[in-house]
Amino acid sequence: MTVERDAGLIELEARVCLAVRDAVNRRSRKPFHWGGLAGYHQLEAIAQALKQVSQEAETEYFSRLAMQVNRALEKNRPLAQDVGEAHAWLRQVARCLRYPLSSSREAKASEGPVSSRQVRSEMEELWQQFRPDLKRQPAQAALYHAWHRLWESWGPHLLHCYDVPGLPADNLQLEGLFGKLRCRQRRISGRRSTRPLREFGQYQVLFDAQSEEELLHQLRQVPLKDYRTHRRWLAQAEIPRQETIRLHRNPLDTMNGWLAQHAARRKALDPSTTKRLPCGNTS
Numbered sequence: 001m002t003v004e005r006d007a008g009l010i011e012l013e014a015r016v017c018l019a020v021r022d023a024v025n026r027r028s029r030k031p032f033h034w035g036g037l038a039g040y041h042q043l044e045a046i047a048q049a050l051k052q053v054s055q056e057a058e059t060e061y062f063s064r065l066a067m068q069v070n071r072a073l074e075k076n077r078p079l080a081q082d083v084g085e086a087h088a089w090l091r092q093v094a095r096c097l098r099y100p101l102s103s104s105r106e107a108k109a110s111e112g113p114v115s116s117r118q119v120r121s122e123m124e125e126l127w128q129q130f131r132p133d134l135k136r137q138p139a140q141a142a143l144y145h146a147w148h149r150l151w152e153s154w155g156p157h158l159l160h161c162y163d164v165p166g167l168p169a170d171n172l173q174l175e176g177l178f179g180k181l182r183c184r185q186r187r188i189s190g191r192r193s194t195r196p197l198r199e200f201g202q203y204q205v206l207f208d209a210q211s212e213e214e215l216l217h218q219l220r221q222v223p224l225k226d227y228r229t230h231r232r233w234l235a236q237a238e239i240p241r242q243e244t245i246r247l248h249r250n251p252l253d254t255m256n257g258w259l260a261q262h263a264a265r266r267k268a269l270d271p272s273t274t275k276r277l278p279c280g281n282t283s
Contacts, residue, residue, distance in 0.1 A: 005058075006269055012262045013061050019046060019247055019255065020069060032094065034087055040080040042251045043073055049255035058266050062259075079139070086139040089130055093147070096122045098162075099170055116159035127151065 023042040026035035050066035053059050097119065127147070132140035161167045186192065247254045 006265065008265045009058060009262060009269075012258055012265065015243070015258050016046070016050075016062070016065065016255070019251070019258075020065065022244065022247065023251075024072070032091065034083065037080065037083050037087055038248070040073070040076065040083075042247070043069055045251035046255055047073055049252060049259055052256075053259055054263075056266070059262075062262075082137045082139040085132075085137070086143045089140065089143060092126060093123070096126055097169055099172065113165070114162055116162040119159055119162055120155070123151065123155070 023039040026039035028035035
């Protein structure tokens with residue numbers, strides 16, 4: 001006879017399982033955010049959190065999952081180290097080219113204007129230092145060949161921007177702005193593709209109104225009760241996405257929080273921890 005397990009425990013175990021699945025399917029946001037490397041670090045945090053789970057009957061699922069996660073980490077550790085070193089070299093190239101990497105503070109801390117001659121000299125010096133093992137380090141070998149091909153073919157033609165005052169060396173900041181606009185359009189329209197919205201964006205709602213006053217009148221036609229109901233549905237639909245964002249930003253703390261909820265739920269369901277009333281007391 002099988003005993004039906006608690007739905008709360010199953011839900012928390014499903015979250016951990018989805019965290020593992022998310023780690024092995026992390027997408028990349030080129031050129032500086034590599035999904036495979038971030039996913040490997042997320043798996044390391046998951047394994048570290050699962051290692052602290054106590055061995056009980058209700059944690060057997062976590063024990064089996066921890067074995068699979070550790071096996072995947074051990075199998076891919078050499079490749080992850082190679083990818084990590086290649087990523088570190090790529091960031092050195094970006095700093096040499098004065099690209100803003102992760103934050104505006106890092107960009108503000110950079111030095112003043114530089115000339116194309118100075119950038120070329122630093123790039124050639126960095127190029128001489130980069131000598132990976134082309135047979136045993138495939139990720140660094142791929143970076144080596146791509147760097148060599150682009151620098152030899154287009155290097156002299158890519159440095160004129162450093163001699164023109166006010167001309168940025170890249171268009172990453174502009175692309176980031178377009179990305180934010182597309183994200184807003186997706187949330188407003190509910191569509192995954194932003195191609196139909198490029199011309200009009202979030203202002204397409206104004207097409208049904210001749211003025212802002214008429215638009216405000218149209219918005220007020222929606223009953224307040226229905227508006228609050230749909231806002232509540234929207235907030236519930238946003239919970240998985242918010243949990244994924246927290247998992248990406250700090251996987252270890254997120255995992256520890258889920259496992260703590262799992263432990264608290266097990267403790268609440270354990271009959272041995274419940275207080276018994278004295279004999280004869282039925283109140």
